[in-house]
Amino acid sequence: MACIGCISVQDFKERKVYWWLFPLVMLLLGYLHFLNSSDSWVFLNHISLNALLVSMIICILYLFTRIVAKKKFLNHSLGLGDILFFYGFALGFPTLTFIILFSNAILFSLFVFLILKKKRQLKTVPLAGFMGSFLILMFFYVLIFKFPLLYAY
Numbered sequence: 001m002a003c004i005g006c007i008s009v010q011d012f013k014e015r016k017v018y019w020w021l022f023p024l025v026m027l028l029l030g031y032l033h034f035l036n037s038s039d040s041w042v043f044l045n046h047i048s049l050n051a052l053l054v055s056m057i058i059c060i061l062y063l064f065t066r067i068v069a070k071k072k073f074l075n076h077s078l079g080l081g082d083i084l085f086f087y088g089f090a091l092g093f094p095t096l097t098f099i100i101l102f103s104n105a106i107l108f109s110l111f112v113f114l115i116l117k118k119k120r121q122l123k124t125v126p127l128a129g130f131m132g133s134f135l136i137l138m139f140f141y142v143l144i145f146k147f148p149l150l151y152a153y
Helices: 004-011 021-037 040-068 080-091 095-120 127-145
Strands: none
Touching: 004 021, 004 040, 004 080, 021 040, 021 080, 040 080, 040 095, 080 095, 080 127, 095 127
């Protein structure tokens, strides 16, 4: 949670995150997922499918940005840190849990951005920061309420 917290704070304050935090988050979330998997084959299936889903989402965002919005993609519509955080997120959970958490993290980011936009005059979305905050809240929820279902699927 400390690495994710660092990503969140840096993304909120500076809109720049140390690059080495992303591989560290990938490694730690992947290890946590591996420890909670029934075997290595299931773990590899989950992370492969999750990475494929993230890749498809990024491709769709790229095509939309370039064709419909006619803007640059990387560091204009979506930052490299956001993409790396997506893949770190994908390594951390079984596929069903990942889909639910990922979509809820995106919705959480949207709502928090819309609320803070008026107060802080934000022009860009610190997506990795918002998603990291959501993930920290989810881990605290699991710890406090002993909710073991994050890795059940």
